[in-house]
Amino acid sequence: xxxxxxxxxxxxxxxxxxxxxxxxxxxxxxxxxxxxxxxxxxxxxxxxxxxxxxxxxxxxxxxxxxxxxxxxxxxxxxxxxxxxxxxxxxxxxxxxxxxxxxxxxxxxxxxxxxxxxxxxxxxxxxxxxx
Numbered sequence: 325x326x327x328x329x330x331x332x333x334x335x336x337x338x339x340x341x342x343x344x345x346x347x348x349x350x351x352x353x354x355x356x357x358x359x360x361x362x363x364x365x366x367x368x369x370x371x372x373x374x375x376x377x378x379x380x381x382x383x384x385x386x387x388x389x390x391x392x393x394x395x396x397x398x399x400x401x402x403x404x405x406x407x408x409x410x411x412x413x414x415x416x417x418x419x420x421x422x423x424x425x426x427x428x429x430x431x432x433x434x435x436x437x438x439x440x441x442x443x444x445x446x447x448x449x450x451x452x453x454x
Contacts, residue, residue, distance in 0.1 A: 327405055329353060333360075334399040334451055337369075341387050341394035352381035358434045359427060359450070360385055366425050366436060368395045368453055402426075402449045412446040424454025 333350050340348040350356060352374060360372040360383055371386035388395040403409040411428065416437045419426050426437035430447035440446070 328401070329356065330359065330450065331401040331404070334401055334453075337363075337385065337387070337396055338399045341389075341396045344389070344394070346387060348385050348387065350383045350385060352383050355434070356383060362427060362434055362436065363453060366453075368425075396453060398424075398454050400452045402451055403429075409449045410447065411449045413441055413444045415446070416441055416449075419452045420454040424452055426450075426452045 333356050336348050363369045364372050370388040373384040427450040428440045428447045429450050430445040
């Protein structure tokens with residue numbers, strides 16, 4: 325069992341995109357579902373489905389490619405279970421000059437760095453995707 329399910333999810337997406345897989349299956353949780361929806365909204369994924377296999381729920385993530393190149397070029401988990409990282413709204417900087425996105429867990433739920441800046445919200449700095 326992984327002690328950091330979010331890092332596991334990000335690594336599965338990154339590794340699958342490097343190997344040019346169409347889909348990747350990830351065990352389901354509410355936070356992972358929200359993160360997948362956010363990445364879909366931002367154009368890093370082609371689709372997200374929630375499936376159930378008996379008792380187990382999982383996410384089926386369709387990876388996005390443009391001209392043979394993956395939409396996900398890299399991921400970085402910032403806040404880890406052993407060392408949580410929090411940021412104020414003003415401290416949130418654009419990722420890769422605006423080509424990537426940072427995911428912040430705010431009091432209003434998960435949101436991108438851009439939306440967090442607009443709403444003036446800080447929170448736990450989850451990860452960066454570019």
